[in-house]
Amino acid sequence: MSFDAQSSSFHEQGYAVFDRVLRGPLLDLLQDQCAAFVAREDARMDVAGTDRLGLSHRGARYFANECQREQPALRTMLFAPVMADICRATLGADAYFFMDQYVVKGPEQGMAFSWHQDSGYVAGNGGPADHPPYLTCWCTLDDATVKNGTVRVVPGSHRRGLIAHERQEATADLGVAVPEDGQAIEVAAGSIVAFSSLLLHATGTNLSDHPRRVYLAQYTPRPLLNADGHLRRNAIAFLRNGEQVTFG
Numbered sequence: 001m002s003f004d005a006q007s008s009s010f011h012e013q014g015y016a017v018f019d020r021v022l023r024g025p026l027l028d029l030l031q032d033q034c035a036a037f038v039a040r041e042d043a044r045m046d047v048a049g050t051d052r053l054g055l056s057h058r059g060a061r062y063f064a065n066e067c068q069r070e071q072p073a074l075r076t077m078l079f080a081p082v083m084a085d086i087c088r089a090t091l092g093a094d095a096y097f098f099m100d101q102y103v104v105k106g107p108e109q110g111m112a113f114s115w116h117q118d119s120g121y122v123a124g125n126g127g128p129a130d131h132p133p134y135l136t137c138w139c140t141l142d143d144a145t146v147k148n149g150t151v152r153v154v155p156g157s158h159r160r161g162l163i164a165h166e167r168q169e170a171t172a173d174l175g176v177a178v179p180e181d182g183q184a185i186e187v188a189a190g191s192i193v194a195f196s197s198l199l200l201h202a203t204g205t206n207l208s209d210h211p212r213r214v215y216l217a218q219y220t221p222r223p224l225l226n227a228d229g230h231l232r233r234n235a236i237a238f239l240r241n242g243e244q245v246t247f248g
Contacts (some may be wrong), residue, residue, distance in 0.1 A: 003088075019188065022139060022192065037067055087219050087239055091134075091239075097234055099218045100215065105203075110148070112204050113173065116176060116201070117199065117200060118198075122232070129162055137193075140193075141213035142211070142212055147207050151184075153195065
């Protein structure tokens with residue numbers, strides 16, 4: 001598969017769509033592991049005596065991160081050849097695994113997620129504001145549609161640089177005001193929407209009768225360090241000078 005067109009789209013528009021590139025065992029793996037991490041978030045809320053923990057809201061939406069640390073089998077996908085190809089087409093010759101996360105919206109009540117830049121969450125949660133833009137791979141475990149709250153983007157908005165985000169008390173979202181509706185991206189299960197961490201994007205409410213499941217895989221062009229020089233999240237070398245150096 002040639003990724004030339006997707007590479008051009010990523011650099012010009014801030015995002016690219018890789019249609020149905022996760023097939024068979026890789027997609028099965030992501031789907032099979034999802035429920036356990038939703039249950040993990042419910043258990044954490046039970047212990048805390050709350051129905052909201054961070055960005056997760058019981059039954060409505062879940063953000064379960066650092067999953068590969070608990071389930072190493074996920075590294076089969078994170079360091080698969082197809083992910084190396086996507087990193088080459090977007091980040092370039094060097095890539096480091098940064099973070100993974102399941103994002104699940106419950107049926108009929110799955111909450112929207114505010115307009116934001118992923119880099120806004122780094123800066124808004126104590127990280128450096130001057131970090132290099134990184135890559136988010138939004139991997140669909142189900143068909144993503146307008147009805148079930150697929151991602152919307154503002155093409156070309158990655159060129160605006162980092163925008164100041166404000167915390168929304170009711171949801172814990174970090175968000176920015178975006179006057180336009182953006183462009184909805186509808187894709188089949190097993191597709192990847194790859195976008196810059198500076199791209200403005202949001203997701204809608206899940207009005208369908210099934211959960212909408214997504215797995216995020218993020219990669220940086222170099223290790224991301226906090227202001228004190230300590231590593232932020234992960235920095236597992238994946239590509240060096242275009243060559244894959246870590247395998248799942």
